[in-house]
Amino acid sequence: MTNQTRRNVLTAGVIGAVQVIVGPVNAAVTLSAADAKNFEDFLALSAALTGIQAKMLRPDVDAFFDVPREYFVQARDHDPVKFGALLAFFVANRAPDPSEQKTVIQSILNHADKQIAYLARSILLMWYFGQWYSPDQLEKAAADPNFQPLPPVLVSSLGYARGWVWKIAQAHPAGHSELQFGYWNNPPPASTAISGFIIPEVK
């Protein structure tokens, strides 16, 4: 069929209006010395939230280099006070082993301060999609099954292209394939298995 009228894509996000971004997109992001420490904590928190190994979230190579910093700036600038509180709570309560953060994350997601609890969720989804669902939209969605959150806002187009949700699906973002003709005829190769990037269980 030709033209699908995807009414229900109203609730799906896709890439959002660039004009709403905090700060320039894709410009080099430099952090102050104080923020540099916070950035490392932010990565550890992000790994625990997303289930993706920290070194995969922040590879040392290629143009993706700036995206984690852009994500840091997005989360921090959304609400610097709550962001600081979230990081402080994580740092104070995290387990020594990066693979064993279930308890602290559980506490964060159930935090009495809803703004902290939902800021964490916004951060998780940002890594998955490259787009920002604001915490208050997520909080409304959790409270009301009929509430349609606003489509999310683009944080980084490179972040979209490297969005983790598509890797979790062993696929690629819609509109962005780096593969060759006919690849879809076969199952995804073993190299796309989630074991390649998921935080391993420690027995």
Added chain:
Amino acid sequence: MCADKVTHKADVVIVGAGIAGALMAHQFALEKKQVLILEAGPDIPVDWNGYMDRFFNARIKVPESPYPPTMLLGGDPRTPVDPATLNAGRPTSLMLTPDSWNDPKKSYLVQTGKKAFSSTYTRVAGGSALHWLGTSLRFLPTDFKMVTCYGGSDSKLPKGFVDWPLKYEDLSQWYGEAENEIGVSADVSEQSYLGVAFPRGYAYPMPGIPKSQVDQELARQLTGMTFEGQPLLIRSTPAARNTQPYQSRRVCAGNTNCIPICPIQAKYDPTVTLNEALATGFVRVLSRTVASEVVVDARGRVTAVKYRQYKEEQGPETARGMVEGKIFIVAANAIETPRLLLMSKNEGRTPNGVANAKKFVGKYLMDHPYYVVWGRMPQPVWPYRGPLITSGIEGMRDGAFRKRSGAFRVDIGNEGWTFPGGDPYQSALDFVTGRNSSRANAAKEVLFGRALVNRLNDVLTHQFRLGFLIEQSPEESNCVTLSDKLDGLQLPRPAVNYDLSEYTLAGLGKAAKMAQEIFRQLGNQTPLEDQVQGTEPTAVTVDVDGRQKKIAFYGAGHIVGTYRMGKSASDSVVRDDMRSWEHENLYLVGSGVFPTVATANPTLTIAALCLRTARKILKERLV
């Protein structure tokens, strides 16, 4: 305002730079005829990236999203643009919600019927086929003779059905030409069914598109299954999508984005033909130029088309004028073409509009009402990979049952649950907020970390969906007329009256029955999901094996029927060559001429008819 000045003259004047206009303009230009195209929207962008950027920046990725005009003020879904302010407005998917579909401040189409006409289109150079899927099916031989085959005393065929004034054999050669013109990938052996025959030695320009994992797993699961005596075969869908480099365009790389836009133009779109036509030097496009009246003289001859121009999509009108020609072709789609004809009153000389003395223009509007079901396959099928659709189930496109209910075809989606709910977003949101909108999170868990990755991988890799396109019966009351609401150029917007007949509902019921049987075959672990909107404009109640079921329908984007072709002037608007019965130098082309919609997506048949008519005009009218 003073009388409109003649600003341009050409051998052929075409209204609309969509696929019909582009193909015909190209044919005329190849024979060195001067062609002028009036296009309501902006010109072809210099660089395809212009549309890709619009796409990436759109907050809501509906089919229209890469293409102007703006749908949302500031990109915010809470502030849709009022269609009265747009100079070249159009219906969009955003205008089909329960609170917008019949609100003229939100909906470009003024909907007056019981049900929402749910298909949309785009008014820019290239037209709606910019955001088509690419499906290029031929009509079946019986599609052209529904009354001959399925009429009779024991038949429940609605009286709007007629035979086409053409047979499949008349179009076979032109289907081949169209397939070569736009570049269709398929294999003759797989496409020879239900009477579709090809000339000996015919081959599609490119081999068929490889089947997806979804197709293959579904074929395995449905092995040996029949529906009403028909085996359920998974058949590759012929498509205008390159499996080899073609016309200097690249091979499909499976961007999974055909609708709304292929990033690499491996999918054919009419800008390809428009650019070829422009390169001849014999075609000129006047963009941002909206035809406002077809001018007819006292003898019934078309002498000119009047137009209004603008520079900015919500800005003031900037110029008026008219263009003269020998031959006039209106190719503005099956809603905008009747709109133009009905607007053309010629100071009272054509009080019902042009080509409309018998008052058929605008009537018999049809679509393919589209029923979507989805679920979780027992085995992983890895969707979100490959073209959006690669295969279908075609067995119910024909049969004796058409005496009583609409035929249908089935398409198999490779994009998981994107269509029904906006996955992967919806499922991810569900597991992060503890909701169950996607129905994959029945326990309303909140997950994170490893557990979330594992769960989402499991959910996403098993998703599939099916869509059922039903042949809608031609009904006189389903029609396009002029509303009293205006657009930005002060021209009346189209009004649409739409409903689904018993015959069409019976077809939907049969489709719903097939869906149930397929899911029964897939097993208890695979419950059938379909969305009941619960709201009247897009919900219907159908009979599924004696039980009433409420289902939602969508539009397929197949807008058809409003200036039908026929054997005589007493019951049709145009002849089989798409020439108006009343005005001998006026042609009305596109899917508006189809007397019936059958089950094939219309574009290939539009192309075949246009190439046939262009050749005829060149041979007989423009020597």
